[in-house]
Amino acid sequence: MGAGHAHRLYRHARSPVHALPPHTKLTAVLCFVLVVVSTPREAVWAFAVYALLLASVAYAARVPPAFWLKRLLIEVPFVAFALLLPFVAQGERTGVLGLSLSVEGLWGAWNVLAKGTLGVAASVLLAATTELRDLLLGLQRLRLPPLLVQIASFMVRYGDVVTDEMRRMRVARESRGFEARGVRHWGVLAKSAGALFIRSYERGERVHLAMVSRGYTGTMPVIDEVTASRAQWTYALALPLTALAVCLLGWTLT
Amino acid sequence: MHVPDGFINAPVSAAAGALAAGAIAVCLRGARREQAALSPAGAVADGGERTAPLAGLVAAFIFAVQMLNFPVAAGTSGHLLGGALAAILVGPCTGVLCVAVVLLMQGLLFADGGLTALGVNVLVMAVVTTVVGYAVFRGLVKVLPRGRRSVTAAAFTAALVSVPAAAAAFTLVYAVGGTTDVPLGKVATAMIGVHVLIGVGEAAITALTVGAVIAVRPDLVYGARGLTVPLKLRVGGELVDAPAAPATRAAPAASASPARSHRTLWAAGLLASLVLAGFVSFYASTDPDGLEKVAADKGFDKGEKEHAAADSPLADYGVGDIADTRLSGGLAGVIGVGVTVVAGSAVFWAVRRRRTGGDDGPASTAVEGTPTPRAVGAEPAPRAEPAPRAEPAPRTQPAEDA
Numbered sequence: 001m002g003a004g005h006a007h008r009l010y011r012h013a014r015s016p017v018h019a020l021p022p023h024t025k026l027t028a029v030l031c032f033v034l035v036v037v038s039t040p041r042e043a044v045w046a047f048a049v050y051a052l053l054l055a056s057v058a059y060a061a062r063v064p065p066a067f068w069l070k071r072l073l074i075e076v077p078f079v080a081f082a083l084l085l086p087f088v089a090q091g092e093r094t095g096v097l098g099l100s101l102s103v104e105g106l107w108g109a110w111n112v113l114a115k116g117t118l119g120v121a122a123s124v125l126l127a128a129t130t131e132l133r134d135l136l137l138g139l140q141r142l143r144l145p146p147l148l149v150q151i152a153s154f155m156v157r158y159g160d161v162v163t164d165e166m167r168r169m170r171v172a173r174e175s176r177g178f179e180a181r182g183v184r185h186w187g188v189l190a191k192s193a194g195a196l197f198i199r200s201y202e203r204g205e206r207v208h209l210a211m212v213s214r215g216y217t218g219t220m221p222v223i224d225e226v227t228a229s230r231a232q233w234t235y236a237l238a239l240p241l242t243a244l245a246v247c248l249l250g251w252t253l254t
Numbered sequence: 255m256h257v258p259d260g261f262i263n264a265p266v267s268a269a270a271g272a273l274a275a276g277a278i279a280v281c282l283r284g285a286r287r288e289q290a291a292l293s294p295a296g297a298v299a300d301g302g303e304r305t306a307p308l309a310g311l312v313a314a315f316i317f318a319v320q321m322l323n324f325p326v327a328a329g330t331s332g333h334l335l336g337g338a339l340a341a342i343l344v345g346p347c348t349g350v351l352c353v354a355v356v357l358l359m360q361g362l363l364f365a366d367g368g369l370t371a372l373g374v375n376v377l378v379m380a381v382v383t384t385v386v387g388y389a390v391f392r393g394l395v396k397v398l399p400r401g402r403r404s405v406t407a408a409a410f411t412a413a414l415v416s417v418p419a420a421a422a423a424f425t426l427v428y429a430v431g432g433t434t435d436v437p438l439g440k441v442a443t444a445m446i447g448v449h450v451l452i453g454v455g456e457a458a459i460t461a462l463t464v465g466a467v468i469a470v471r472p473d474l475v476y477g478a479r480g481l482t483v484p485l486k487l488r489v490g491g492e493l494v495d496a497p498a499a500p501a502t503r504a505a506p507a508a509s510a511s512p513a514r515s516h517r518t519l520w521a522a523g524l525l526a527s528l529v530l531a532g533f534v535s536f537y538a539s540t541d542p543d544g545l546e547k548v549a550a551d552k553g554f555d556k557g558e559k560e561h562a563a564a565d566s567p568l569a570d571y572g573v574g575d576i577a578d579t580r581l582s583g584g585l586a587g588v589i590g591v592g593v594t595v596v597a598g599s600a601v602f603w604a605v606r607r608r609r610t611g612g613d614d615g616p617a618s619t620a621v622e623g624t625p626t627p628r629a630v631g632a633e634p635a636p637r638a639e640p641a642p643r644a645e646p647a648p649r650t651q652p653a654e655d656a
Contacts, residue, residue, distance in 0.1 A: 108434025115260020154310020194466025204311030218303035
């Protein structure tokens with residue numbers, strides 16, 4: 001747990017976006033993505049406006065563009081799939097640079113790329129401006145089942161511990177001259193995975209006993225209830241509401 | 255395999271979200287029961303308080319093990335998906351919860367998989383892999399001879415089936431709500447073909463991992479609970495069955511499993527055959543579908559255009575195509591399920607008869623509702639009798655003191 005209590009994607013700053021209560025941010029991002037997904041793909045300009053909206057949020061949150069763009073690389077495997085679409089989709093075909101491409105497939109590729117990228121960008125912004133603990137509090141405030149929130153909080157709390165345990169096992173393997181090169185070494189790696197499971201499970205049992213001995217009965221006490229004022233809600237929902245207006249314009253204009 | 259935003263249209267994403275929420279609600283209840291079953295004999299009736307820490311740690315384990323790379327050949331490597339593994343190790347409901355939480359956190363923190371597609375992701379990757387994997391595993395464990403090796407073999411098959419089943423489920427979702435009109439046959443072959451290969455890797459790793467766990471702590475493997483051998487004591491140089499107290503540990507497993515397993519096995523078998531039938535019917539319908547496609551290509555094309563011009567929100571739906579495929583697929587599926595259920599019950603019945611012939615038949619005697627006298631006599635009422643010191647796993651013992 002030496003890494004501090006923030007996750008890798010979090011970027012500390014003092015900004016109005018960081019200061020918003022987590023559940024308003026979660027709601028805003030979810031509504032925004034929903035609006036984006038239901039926009040007609042023919043309204044190309046609408047997606048440009050969405051990108052501008054997100055960029056302005058990023059500016060307000062003081063997230064540098066380089067940081068933001070680097071995080072978008074996560075969707076690369078999926079871009080490859082989108083690029084494949086024009087070749088496999090059916091329907092009317094058109095010639096581009098001597099290749100026969102499907103019009104439907106081109107639209108599909110555009111659709112997936114634009115909406116997917118905007119979705120990833122919105123999630124990255126959320127992750128960059130919200131701490132883990134706040135995120136969990138927000139989920140709890142949004143009436144996610146408490147058991148699920150508890151499981152998630154245990155997962156993020158002990159994620160680093162378990163990952164570190166795995167790293168120590170790797171160091172131990174490598175310091176004994178082991179190098180995984182192919183299928184023949186799967187047995188060793190799988191034994192490590194099995195050992196990791198047993199250690200995690202036994203740690204879970206110990207954690208449970210420690211909690212029971214401190215009076216845990218299956219629910220966690222809520223010490224800090226997060227609340228949002230009307231102004232904060234308005235501020236957070238400005239993003240999806242603007243997007244909704246754009247979306248409606250998109251439906252009427254195309 | 256994380257589905258991003260914009261891949262599945264909004265109505266279908268919402269429906270998948272509702273389905274996934276329902277499945278998770280069921281699993282939240284089921285997970286308490288599973289944890290109660292795993293907890294020390296008779297210690298707590300309600301496993302609710304154990305669920306959060308244990309499931310949380312298992313979720314952390316799955317998250318970590320997905321980062322463990324298994325080299326395949328020069329340069330390339332794969333990693334575990336973990337659905338079947340989680341189901342076998344901690345039970346199907348807890349497994350679904352763990353994988354779903356991992357997916358939720360990946361979506362929120364690492365932008366891996368779209369937020370609107372979260373329902374689809376949970377449904378395909380958490381629910382289908384886990385439930386199919388566990389159903390196959392449990393069915394095989396029942397049918398195969400008892401022993402550690404057959405557990406490993408069952409784990410192999412379960413993981414092997416679970417990954418293509420998820421691919422088939424994804425194809426189904428795509429058929430209903432995909433935003434691009436790619437021929438279904440192509441999607442199905444590509445998805446399932448690739449995922450059969452992935453499934454082989456997943457199967458090998460899962461089997462090896464389950465084997466490693468079962469060699470060290472067999473009591474931790476939820477899927478193999480019924481297989482523990484009752485404790486024997488060496489008295490005066492010969493082995494005798496341990497008296498009533500140790501038997502309570504084995505008895506709940508032995509007595510609970512036949513009574514429960516009939517229903518679970520039936521439900522699970524039906525579900526698995528449904529999924530398998532759906533998956534087979536896709537293959538069956540690929541060819542005629544392709545032919546119809548070529549014949550009707552122009553017509554559908556015009557329809558598609560008009561839709562787009564009419565600005566219908568469901569412009570990308572491809573209804574005609576779906577209707578055809580689903581009709582043929584559905585028919586094939588129904589027939590397939592019928593045949594599978596009949597064949598499966600025949601096999602199950604035959605195996606049961608054979609076991610009844612042999613003398614060790616705890617699985618055969620318990621008829622639901624009307625336990626035969628022998629069954630009652632053989633099993634000292636397990637839950638009523640508190641026997642905390644009979645616990646074979648010493649680590650969990652302080653639970654009763656606390």
